[in-house]
Amino acid sequence: MAEAAIALRPPLIEGNKSIAQVTHDVCAPMEARPTVLWWAALLVSFSLLVLGAVAIAYQVAVGVGTWGLNRTVGWAFDITNFVFWIGIGHAGTLISAILFLFRQRWRTSVNRAAEAMTIFAVMCAGIFPVIHTGRPWFAYWMFPYPNTRGSLWVNFRSPLVWDFFAISTYFTVSAMFWFVGLLPDLATIRDRATATWRRQLAGVLSLGWNGSYRAWQRYEVVYLMLAGLGTPLVISVHTIVSWDFATAVLPGWHATIFPPYFVAGAIFSGMAMVLTLMIIARRLMHLQQYITLRHIDRMCKLVITTSGIVGLAYGTEFFTALYSGSSYEQFVFLNRALGPLFWGYWTMVGCNVFVPQLLWFRRVRANVPAVFLICVLVNVGMWFERFIIIVTSLSRDFLPANWFHYAPTRVEVATLLGSFGLFFTLFLLFCRFVPVIAVAEVKGVLNIGKPGQEAAHE
């Protein structure tokens, strides 16, 4: 019976790897000198990062007026980028926590990188709530900390305060989860290290991991608990982010559908980003046998599922507007589809609803360049989704005299590019210094030791 099942199910890791081979495959790129390609990629990312840093420094020095915002449109690129990056992070948590709880063992090849992506994306996201304020040097006033200002507290009714809690919790849990998962691999690095500094650093970071039964048992328990903690966060964080809009009175923002809609959208965009990164990483680091077409296929299925939910949400919004009987509400959606930013709306719908439909075809899912392209488009579409929600609702709200368009400035565009620079810089560094694949976990999904497999390893 068991033999039959194994025979039917293709192995998760291809190439009949031995345990030692796995360790070697993953660790070798870190121990070798970086490739020219890596240097080139880092140069580009880091340049973007510097550009963004300069833009932010200028904006903080001179004022938020250096952005294209106005008295009608008070948020645009800033909060769009924030929601976009927070959304990206969600796939990581989904893969690491939810898929773990559901015993989806294929996740082992991608969870490390996905979690790293989560952390970096949250770091990118975290910049925006701070710099979007008029006085970023006082942004810490959003923290509920004991103070001497007559013990002035934060406003617990404000979704921005909820945001603060949601994101800080999210970052903390994600970082912990990632770090705990890294422990056995850090120990591997320590053990393989030839350079003293490397051994000492990995030694400290691996917290004295000795691979004992007791260590493994505790590790598994902690990991399971963190997965349990992480799971609700997948839902809660983007729900709370969506409340930034849903609790407002603005037509187009004030919508009860927002929490599920945003969560689905977040997973959608996150999956697309994981795919984008994985496709690059497996190619650059020769990990095709670890991140197989099967992995890509499964993630594509998640993308198409969430795309469907997002598409449904788009339709529901129109229905809700129609059903509301409020002409303000109806106008906002007509304005989204046919108004001055119609091209943005249709970019969003095209990229998020129509393009992913290609993934219904197995041949498309198996075509790595096609998947890559679709995923990039999904990310473009999801960025536009947030942009459209924020800007179209603000720019044409209740009183027609207030209507005003929005156009970004150079500073804003540079800041957006800078966030990508930060993200990719961190990711490239991650690829260099941390095993991109969870070595210990992958070993668990190898078929070694299972009936019918000995022969292959003889």
Place this chain on the structure above:
Amino acid sequence: MSQRRTKKHGKSFEERDATPDALKVLAAEFPKGGPRQFRRRDFLKAAGFSVGAAFATACSRAPVQRAVPLLTQPEEIVPGRSLFYASTCGGCSAGCGVLAKVRDGRPIKLEGNLEHPVSRGGLCATGQASILGLYDSERLQRPWKDGKVTSWVEADREITAELQTIGRDHGAVRFLSGTVTSPTTLAAIRDFLKGFSDARHVIYEPLSNSAVLDAHQKAHGVRVLPRLRFDRAEVIVSFDADFLGTWISPVEYTADYRAGRNLEAKRVSYHVQLEPRMSVTGSKADQRFAVAPGELGLLLTHLAQRIAHKAGVPFAAGEVDTPSLKVAVLDDLAERLWQARGRSLVVCGTNEVQQQALTNYVNHLLGNYGSTLDLEAPSRQVQGSDRELEMLLGELRSGVVRALFIHGVNPVFDLPGGEELRSTLRKVPLLVSFAQRMDETASVASYVLPEPHYLETWTDGEAVTGVVSLSQPAVHRLGKTRSLLETIAAWSGKLKPAYDIVRESWKANIFPRQKKEPDFEAFWERTLHDGYAEVAAAAIRSQPFAAHSVQPILHAQGLDANSFGLVLYSSVAMLDGRNAYNAWLHELPDPITKVTWDNCVSLAPSAAQRLGISDGDVLRVETTAAAIELPACIQPGQHDQTLAVALGYGSRLSARFANVGPQWIDARLSVGDKGVVGANAAPFLSLRDGGLHYGTAVVRLRRTGKQRQLACTQTHNTLTVPNKLAPKGSGPRPVLEETTLAAYLQDPHSGVEDHAEKEDLWPTDHPYLGPRWGMVIDQNACTGCSSCVIACQVENNIPVVGRDEIRRNREMHWLRIDRYYSETASGQIEVAYEPLMCQQCENAPCETVCPVLATVHSEDGLNQQVYNRCIGTRYCANNCPYKARRFNWFNYAHDDQLQNLVLNPDVAVRSRGVMEKCTFCVQRIQEAKIEAKRRGEKVSDGAVETACQQSCPAHAISFGDLNDPNSQASQMMANPRRYRVLEELNVRPAVGYLTVVRNRAQEGMEGSIEEHHG
């Protein structure tokens, strides 16, 4: 003592027991040798050094900062409390009464004088903004000679010497000024000129109404402007007179007009406006007809013909062209006027004598003289004579004028042929300007003897015969300026302060004209306190109407198809250009176009469509006289073949605004290519046949291909959404409600049916136990004049942000006036205004979303903004359905230390990155509360007046405690016309609006101008 010595003290057991470990620790903790002794010699050394150091640093002298208390402390001055001095506004010649609010020795705000019989509490935008002129750092502070600073003594000596020579040679001396309403100044000029054999005082106004005077001269034998009483008129017909906007005395007329249109007092006049462009007055009319500029005379003739027919008077009109208006419209107009004879008023705003004569004739036939036109106590607000100006220009060209004094006008800028005039003026041997700023004329003058600002000196005024007012200084002169009165006195060798001159003149001339006060001192004191006095008017010997003065105008000045007539008008902000120095007024959105920091060529939408012109296309307008390039502005309601350009722009005084506003990498200049704001349209004027003409034919109109995006504060102009985006069955948004008089009379709730108050499901969890502040704005009274906008800006230290920032929709005005166009079934354009400020919602959406509690609700219903706490997330502004909040995108400049003196010390100057908004003038509420508390009383109704309310010439704003059922605001809230904007959101705004009620039988009635030109 000895007992204590035997006792062993230790810090710890270890120390006491002196274990080796403990000793080691102790040794490490305290250095050997025990505590250091501070010996006497050490002390002396240290003390010596300290004292020496103190002396050394004290050797350089610190800057002396004098804080010398007044030798005799004036009784009434309490630091931190404001004093109000009654005075007269010097913004224009209308002579409105003001109260100058003086705080710690400096005037910071002007308030309308409620008791003043002419202005009755209101003040216009120019008046409100005129205080900025006081603190203008580019205002001349001392006399100039040929571009160099000189001294008064020297200037006086040289000028008197020269005058003596001229007097000996019997040379021609001319004094050129704008309208002077001050009897003392007029007398002084007269006396001064008496000393010369060939001397004349020539008066002109750049916005001339000389024709009105000439027509009265012809018809009644007196060259005066009757005082117009719009309050007594039941039917008002205005031929292109923008009497609510800029014509002659808008504050007075607005107050009158409002009095005649008071639904609560059951008085509603009927107002018809015929005009080529959309004016502020036209926007309030019950019926408005867009007519070609050249056709006004013809229409007047038609009207006169009909009225004469009704009066049974022969009126030889002969063959009159058929007008573009429907005959029925004219018949109806004539009938209405005739029905209201003696209670009607026809006014004409053009500067054409023939048209003015026809207007007078119609008024005469209607018996309006003596009721709505007061010739007994006429206005003195208009005195100019274009004919005399024309003569003077001729004299100047011929070079006979030896000395020319120029006061209050800027002929090089505001007259046609300015360039030529500049070179002519250069040839005048003695050219003396009294300008306050180095304007176009002053820069060619041999001497510039700057006058002080009107808040720095004594003068008087008699804007309307019989109403004399005093103008008293509210601050010590900021520079070494000298008033005209003093200068003239100095030249005649009797140097005297203006105070003495005015007082003597009043004692001799004004005091005898009244009988109330037997004692001059008491009269003076009372007038000084009140700001004005009513005295007997000098008898005017007007003759009975001379019918022969009227000549019919038989033909319209025709325009070929596809040609345009150009109309030059004055904007509310710039007037004739006198406000070109004023940043507040440059940034004031025009009431109609909402354009700031520019003048533009407005043209009708149909014409724009025909020529393929869109907003911001730079057009080149050429007439036979001149050509200028200005951006286009499409203006609904304008006559199809009319182009309109505002005068007063393009002054060199506006060059200073190039870099106003924040400077950053994408910032653009606030001025145009020529380095000034807008372009001067005065070259299009023509001065011929004894009149300045404000209309001309356009020879060529073409697009230059350039673009200049207008800095406009409103981009969507109707209450309806674009057709393509309109949800099925949706009409205009119910955020501004209008109705007709007929519907109102049937049901006073007409128009506000959608706003019926619904029962609330939620309990009132925060009841207002004390007062709850609220405001009601009567949109029917609001004329859009924008005086409130400036009043708010002055009161609340609102920064000027410059053209580029306005272009980016970042104006900072806390109070804005939304202007919406609507189109009637017949295609007529109507305008309605909605002044909008923070609505101080009870369920404020902004309050819940602020993460740091920077905006909170007060117990008296105010939505408070705590600048110090604000971190600038802008969430509150996003969530404000009214978008009433303003964000400090940058640190707005407060570098001009002199200009900073105008800042209101009761209001914080906001820094970069914080949100701000209307607070219902919380500083005024607070002041009234403190005052009431001091007296142990409750705050009485009317004790708090917001700045906007105070300034409104139409008294359209009521403010007060909504919890007091007897307060004015409560009563207005109970008005059946009241609705609240967006109340369906249940934000419960504290501001109520009263519907616009147009005096009409029904909606269809205005559909009677189908075939007006086109």
